Amino acid sequence: MRGWTGLGGFASGEAFTKLFMRQCSVVQIDQSTRDFTVLARIALETANNLDENNSARHHIFNALNDAFNVLDTRDPLWDGKFYASVDPALQTLRIGIEKAGMPLDAIIHATGHAHIDVAWLWTLGQTRRKSERTFYNVLRLMEQFPDYHFSQSQPQLYQFIKEDQPALFESIKQKINEGRWEPMGGMWVEADCNLSGAESLARQFLLGRTFFKENFGKDAETPVLWLPDVFGYAWALPQLIQQAGLKYFMTIKIGWSQYNRLPYDTFMWQGIDGTQILTHFSTVKEFGSEYASTYNSMANASEALGTWQNFQQKELQKDLLMAYGYGDGGGPTREMLENIEVMKNFPSLPQVKQSSVKEFFESIEPLTESKMMPVWNGELYLEYHRGTYTSQARNKRANRKAEFLLHDTEFIAALASVTTNYQYPNSLFTEAWKTICLNQFHDIIPGSSIGPVYEESQAQYAELTTNITQLRNEALQSLSQKLDGDILLVNPTSFTQQGLVFIPGDSFQRFALNGQPVSAQQTDSGLWVDAGELAPYSVTALSGVGYGVGQLAAPDSATISKTPELENDFLKVEFNSNGDITRIFDKQANREVLAPNSIANQFQVFEDRPKSWDAWDVDIFYDDKIWLAEPATSITMIEDGELRQTIEIKRKIQSSEFTQRISLNHNSRRVDFDTHINWMERHTMLKVAFPVDVLAPQATYEIQWGNVTRPTHRNTSWDWARFETCAQKWVDLSEGDYGVSLLNDCKYGHDIHDNVMRITLLRSPTMPDPAADFGEHEFKYSLYPHIGAWNEETQKEAYSLNDPIVVYQTKEERGKKSITTLQSLVSCSSPNVVVETIKRAEDGEGIIVRLYESQRKRGQVQVQMGCAVESAWVTNLLEENESALSVENDSILLNLKPYQIMTLRVKLK
Numbered sequence: 001m002r003g004w005t006g007l008g009g010f011a012s013g014e015a016f017t018k019l020f021m022r023q024c025s026v027v028q029i030d031q032s033t034r035d036f037t038v039l040a041r042i043a044l045e046t047a048n049n050l051d052e053n054n055s056a057r058h059h060i061f062n063a064l065n066d067a068f069n070v071l072d073t074r075d076p077l078w079d080g081k082f083y084a085s086v087d088p089a090l091q092t093l094r095i096g097i098e099k100a101g102m103p104l105d106a107i108i109h110a111t112g113h114a115h116i117d118v119a120w121l122w123t124l125g126q127t128r129r130k131s132e133r134t135f136y137n138v139l140r141l142m143e144q145f146p147d148y149h150f151s152q153s154q155p156q157l158y159q160f161i162k163e164d165q166p167a168l169f170e171s172i173k174q175k176i177n178e179g180r181w182e183p184m185g186g187m188w189v190e191a192d193c194n195l196s197g198a199e200s201l202a203r204q205f206l207l208g209r210t211f212f213k214e215n216f217g218k219d220a221e222t223p224v225l226w227l228p229d230v231f232g233y234a235w236a237l238p239q240l241i242q243q244a245g246l247k248y249f250m251t252i253k254i255g256w257s258q259y260n261r262l263p264y265d266t267f268m269w270q271g272i273d274g275t276q277i278l279t280h281f282s283t284v285k286e287f288g289s290e291y292a293s294t295y296n297s298m299a300n301a302s303e304a305l306g307t308w309q310n311f312q313q314k315e316l317q318k319d320l321l322m323a324y325g326y327g328d329g330g331g332p333t334r335e336m337l338e339n340i341e342v343m344k345n346f347p348s349l350p351q352v353k354q355s356s357v358k359e360f361f362e363s364i365e366p367l368t369e370s371k372m373m374p375v376w377n378g379e380l381y382l383e384y385h386r387g388t389y390t391s392q393a394r395n396k397r398a399n400r401k402a403e404f405l406l407h408d409t410e411f412i413a414a415l416a417s418v419t420t421n422y423q424y425p426n427s428l429f430t431e432a433w434k435t436i437c438l439n440q441f442h443d444i445i446p447g448s449s450i451g452p453v454y455e456e457s458q459a460q461y462a463e464l465t466t467n468i469t470q471l472r473n474e475a476l477q478s479l480s481q482k483l484d485g486d487i488l489l490v491n492p493t494s495f496t497q498q499g500l501v502f503i504p505g506d507s508f509q510r511f512a513l514n515g516q517p518v519s520a521q522q523t524d525s526g527l528w529v530d531a532g533e534l535a536p537y538s539v540t541a542l543s544g545v546g547y548g549v550g551q552l553a554a555p556d557s558a559t560i561s562k563t564p565e566l567e568n569d570f571l572k573v574e575f576n577s578n579g580d581i582t583r584i585f586d587k588q589a590n591r592e593v594l595a596p597n598s599i600a601n602q603f604q605v606f607e608d609r610p611k612s613w614d615a616w617d618v619d620i621f622y623d624d625k626i627w628l629a630e631p632a633t634s635i636t637m638i639e640d641g642e643l644r645q646t647i648e649i650k651r652k653i654q655s656s657e658f659t660q661r662i663s664l665n666h667n668s669r670r671v672d673f674d675t676h677i678n679w680m681e682r683h684t685m686l687k688v689a690f691p692v693d694v695l696a697p698q699a700t701y702e703i704q705w706g707n708v709t710r711p712t713h714r715n716t717s718w719d720w721a722r723f724e725t726c727a728q729k730w731v732d733l734s735e736g737d738y739g740v741s742l743l744n745d746c747k748y749g750h751d752i753h754d755n756v757m758r759i760t761l762l763r764s765p766t767m768p769d770p771a772a773d774f775g776e777h778e779f780k781y782s783l784y785p786h787i788g789a790w791n792e793e794t795q796k797e798a799y800s801l802n803d804p805i806v807v808y809q810t811k812e813e814r815g816k817k818s819i820t821t822l823q824s825l826v827s828c829s830s831p832n833v834v835v836e837t838i839k840r841a842e843d844g845e846g847i848i849v850r851l852y853e854s855q856r857k858r859g860q861v862q863v864q865m866g867c868a869v870e871s872a873w874v875t876n877l878l879e880e881n882e883s884a885l886s887v888e889n890d891s892i893l894l895n896l897k898p899y900q901i902m903t904l905r906v907k908l909k
Helices: 031-049 055-070 080-098 124-144 155-164 166-178 198-216 237-243 301-310 334-345 357-369 393-419 426-438 451-480 792-802
Strands: 107-113 150-152 181-185 222-226 248-251 266-270 276-281 319-324 351-354 375-377 487-491 497-504 509-513 519-522 526-534 538-547 565-567 571-575 581-586 602-607 626-628 634-640 644-653 656-665 671-679 684-691 698-703 706-711 730-735 738-744 749-753 756-762 775-787 806-809 826-828 833-840 847-853 859-865 869-875 881-885 891-896 901-908
Touching: 031 055, 031 080, 031 301, 031 334, 055 080, 107 301, 107 334, 107 357, 124 150, 124 155, 124 166, 124 334, 155 166, 155 181, 155 198, 155 426, 166 181, 166 198, 181 198, 181 357, 198 237, 198 393, 198 426, 198 833, 198 847, 222 357, 237 248, 237 266, 237 276, 237 901, 248 357, 266 357, 276 357, 301 319, 301 334, 319 357, 334 351, 393 426, 393 451, 393 775, 393 833, 426 451, 451 487, 451 806, 487 497, 487 526, 497 792, 497 806, 509 526, 526 538, 565 644, 565 656, 571 656, 581 775, 602 644, 671 684, 671 756, 730 749, 730 792, 738 756, 738 792, 756 775, 775 792, 826 833, 847 859, 859 901, 881 891, 891 901
Parallel strands: 107 150, 107 319, 107 351, 150 181, 181 222, 222 248, 248 276, 266 375
Antiparallel strands: 266 276, 487 538, 487 806, 497 526, 509 538, 519 526, 565 571, 571 581, 602 626, 602 684, 634 644, 644 656, 656 671, 671 775, 684 756, 698 706, 698 730, 730 738, 738 775, 749 756, 826 859, 833 847, 847 901, 859 891, 869 881, 869 901
C-alpha cells in the first residue's frame, strides 16, 4: 500500500508525530439512511454556527429534535425497526427545516479540486501516483453524481498521467469534452512568483497553455491564472496574464499575511505597466483557523457560512468561489458531494451549487464596469514565508545558472541558424524549459521540501547543464566556421559589455583583435585579456599570435603585511587587518561611499528560530541576537596587474570557514565578492551588510520585467511587515545625485533599512530537511557605487555579473576567413529598453525577440536587426501574431509604454 498520512508535526517542528490509519471496511449503503445522515449533519452544523438571535437556528434545532424522536434507536440498532423509521424521520426533518426560512441571497460556486503539490514532503514519483489515485477517484464519483464538476490545474500533472496512464488520460479528455472536467491554471506548474526569472515566467505560460491547446483543444482551458498557494506575486504578473491570453487571477495565500489583511477580496489588480486583471481571493473560511481562507474546503455548512461571513465586500457581489477537496491526494469525497446537494437551498446558508471556475468569474465579470470595483495598484506581498527567499541555496543557485545558460544557448543557436546551416534544436530547448519550470514549483525552488526532492532536483539541473552546454558548444563551433579566430567571445546580453575575460590554460599565450594585440595579464592558471567593448548580442573572434613574456601577478601569493587596498581610476577600497572594508572612496565623485565610522562587507549571523514553518519563515525578532566574523586568518594579494586586482581573505564565522576573493577591474566601478563558505550552522541566518552614506526613504528592487520601490523606514505596519523582501539581480539605494547598487548572482532575500543594505546569504532550517544548506556553497555579489540615480548602468552591471562574456575555444584549424566580428543580431536605440530573450519561434517561422521598458519611460524605440528583415509582427506570449510592424532598413520602430513587455516575431530574408 502506498500513501501519505498527513502533515504530522512538520509545521511546529515535531517531526516524529505518528498518524495511524483506522481499520478499513466494505459496507453496503442504505440510501435513505445516508440521506438522513447528510441532512442531519448539515442541519446541526448550520445551527451550531448561526447567531443566537437568528430564528432559523431554533427552527433547525427543533426540526432535529423532532426527527430524532421519530427515529427508532432501540437496540439492536440495525434491525428492521430502525430502517423502517428512517424515511418518516427524514420526512419530519425536511418539513421542519422548511419552516426555518430561506437561504441567503448569496451564491457559492463550488468546484471540485485537488491541490497537488508537485513535490514537497515527497518526491516526483509519489506525485505521479497521487495524481493517478486522485484522478481515478474523480472519474468514479462522476459516474455516481451527474452534476459533479472538477477543476484541475498544472499541465505537468496531466503530462505525468499521459506518460504513465494513457487510458486514464483519455478518460480525462472525454470528461473535458463533456464540460465536466475543467483544465485551468495558465502555468506549467503553480510556480513561485518571487524567485522564478523573467523569461521563466513567460515560459510557464507558453508551456502550460500550449499543452492544454494541443491535448484538449483551443478553448478547453479556463483563462485563469490559478495560484492558490504561492508565496507572493510579482507586480509584472497582470501584464503576463493578459499577454498569455488569460483574463482572471485567483489565490487565497495573501489572506495568510501576518499583520495586515488586504482590504479587498474582489478587485482589479493593476500591474506595473497599468494592465488590470480581475482578481478574486477565495474566502472559504475554516472556523477556528488562524488563516483567512483555504483552497482545500471540506464543502460543509461551517465553511459555506464562513465563506460569506469572511467576505469583505458584501455590498459589491453575491457570487463567491469554493474549491473543495482534499489536497495532495484524494480530491473531493462522496461526503462533500452529498453536502453540496443539501446546501443548494438550505435556510440561512449561501446557496451552494456545483459550478466551474469559469462560470464564477463570468458571473462577476460585469463588476469590472462598476464604479464600486476597487483597484489595487502594486505588488501583492505575502507577509509570511519570507525564509523561502533563501532556504536551500544550492537549488536557487542551480536555477539561476540554468536560466542564464539556456538563455545564452537559445541566442547562440538562433544566431548560428541565421548565419550558418546549423539546425536549431527546438524540441531539446522545450524539454530543458520544462525541467526549469518544473523545479520552479512553489515548494521546490522556495526550499520548503524534503532533502530527497533536492537530490533529485540537483541531478536534473546537472543533466540539463551538461546537455545545454553541449548544444551551446555545437552552435559556437558552427559559428566558428564563419569567423577568423581561435577564441570566440559572445556578449549574450542587451548591453555593451567590457570584454575583460579569463582564458584558462597557458598564461604565456597572447591574442590579437583585428590584427592588434590585446592587453593581457598573466595568472598562475591562465590569462586575463581585455578585448575592449563588445556590442550587445554579438560575437567577436580573438586570434592567437604566439607567446609573450610577462610577470605573473603576485607569483608568490605573499601575505600582505601593510594595510591592503584595491584601487583603479574610479574607486579606492581600503581594508583593516581583520579583513573588513573600512573605506570606499569614489575618486570621480570625490565622496565617501560608506557611512562614517562603519564597516562594509560585514558578515552577520542571527539566531533563526521561527515560531513555526522552519524552512518557510523568518520572524521579525530574528535580529535580536547578532554575531560577527572573526578576524582574518590570512589576507593575500593574488592578482595585482594593470587589468585586475584581487585580494583573497580567509575568515571564520561561528563554526563556518569562508574564503572571499575581492576584485576590482581596471575599467569598472564594480567591486566583486567571490565567496566560498563551508556552512556548518543550524538554525542560523547569514547576512552581509553594507552601510552606505546615502539618505533615501525608498529603495529600488529589481523584479521580473521591471522594478519596485519599497520603504527603507518602518512608519506603518505595512512598512515594518516588509522586514525581508525579494529581489532578482540587484537592489539600489539612491539619493538625488548619487547611489549604490548591490548585485548578486544567485541570491534573492534582501533588506534595506535606513542606509544599511543587506543580502541574506544562507539559512539553516532543519524542517522538513534536517540537512538543509549544510556544507559547501559558492556565490558572488558586487557593490556598484554610481554617480546619479540608478539607470541602465546598474542593469548592465547586474546582467554582466549574472551573464558574463561566453568564452569558447574553437576546435578546428583556422581557414581563409576574413570576418572577425558578427555584429549585434539585435540592438536597441533606447538604453532603458532591455532585450531579454532572443530565440527561434516555436513554429520555426522567424526569430522571437522579447524586450521590455525598464525605467518607467514612454516613447519610440528603434530595434535594429543585424540581418535582412522580411517582416515583423507583435505577438503575445504564445507567439500568436497580433499586429504587423513596419520595417525600414532592417530596423523596426516601436512605441513602448512604461514597463511594457513586447514580443516580436521577425522573419528574415
